[in-house]
Amino acid sequence: MKYGIIGAGAMGYRFGVMLQKNANVDVDFIDTWERNVEAVREQGGVSVARDHENRHIEPINIFYPEEYHGYPDVWIIFKKQMQLAEELKRDKAAGIFHEDQYVFSAMNGMGHFEKIANYFAGDHIVCGTAMIATRLDGPANVDFMGAEGTEVMHLAKYDNNSADQIFQAIVADFKRAKLNPVVTDDWLGMCMSKVVFNAVTNTLCTMFEMQMGQFIEYAGVREMAKQLFDEAYDACERAGIYLIATRQEQVDSVITVSQEYKYHYPSMYQDFSKGRPTEVDYINGYIAKIGREHDFVCRTHEFVVHEVHMAEMMRKYHQMPENSAN
Structure with missing residues (x-):
């Protein structure tokens, strides 16, 4: 099959390059960030490294939406x-x-599938999550974190119906790409499991501007994680959303994943450090929204959202790098 990547950023490059290189399928990239598109064209592709090593140029086809005439x-x-x-x-x-x-799509946070459903039929939407760390260090410059083969992702049909031929073909291509897909039958529980995980690691690492390995050096990490997870699970259960991991598994995963990516700064921090808005409203804020909709106030998550926005506000009092992305 042929794939089109909308958003040539850290994860867009990761999926597109791995599909093109390992699964040997046709991939086109669509992006609206001019500096990124022009950098790819000037250097003949995207500059790719893995764990800061073996940097090289991967040739890719990249287009602005208005000039694209392909049919993925x-x-x-x-x-x-x-x-x-x-x-x-x-x-x-x-x-x-x-x-x-x-x-x-396997974007961070929640709210995107409702937007996508305005343009695509529900039975043509495939939901995903990806426990895959990637850095975009600049226009057309990406670093895949973690050894090849350690990628972990899940996917499920948006309409929760049985897998059709195209869905099965997508799974097969992702397997050949070495993205290690795991199929589940409940997209909402699957996606919320990743949101709840990010509500701890992404948000707390961003607030204290630390790498994931530094984060778990603190002796109170398990207690902090448990407080945030318990609140999120209570809200989800009241909403009839059942996560694919248990509460204890989530707490344990904070340690194991942070050990695996100990030198990694989560994507929320990468946005924050470059002066861009964070996605905290779509992560902790989304959990808090679910809670309030079901008569349960997630006080810790609501407080954390305010803290991150306060940190964003304080950037105007400090010299920050120029906002380099749209």
Whole structure:
């Protein structure tokens, strides 16, 4: 099959390059960040390293939406939550969406599948999560974190129906790409499991500007994680959402994943450190929203959201790098 990547950022490059290189399928990249597109064209591809080593140029095809005339079987979307609505509107206006196409996304946070469903039929949407650490160090410059083969991802049908032929083909291509897909039958519980995990590691590492390995050096990490997880699980259970991991498994995963990626700064910190808005409203804020909708106040998550926004506000009093991305 042919794939189109919407959003040539850290994860867009990761999925696209691995599909192109390992699964030997055709991949086109669509992006609206001019510096990124032009850098790819100037250097003949995207500069890729893995764990800071073996940097090289991977040739790719990249386009602005308005100049694209390809016809992928499957779109893969990786945009920041706050940019997605405008991106989909622009892509639709450019005429690159078609009724028979499928779409896959494994973005951070929640709220994106509802937006995607405005443009694609529910039975053509594939939901995903990815426990895959990647850094975008600049335009057309990406670093895949973790040894090849350690990638972990889950996917499920948005309509929760049985797998069709295209869905099975997507899974097969992801396997050949060495993305290690695991199929589940409940997209909401699957996605919320990742949101709840990120609500601890991404948010706390960002607030204290630390790597994941530094984060777990603190003796109180398990207690902090348990407090945030318990609150999130209580809210989800009241909403009838059942996560694929137990509370204890989530607490344990904070330690094991942070050990695996001990030198990694989570994506929320990467945005924060570059002066960009964070996705905290779509992570901790989404958990708090679910709670309030079901008569349960997630006081810790609501407090953490305010803390992150306060940290964002304080950047105006400090010299920050120029906002380099849309």
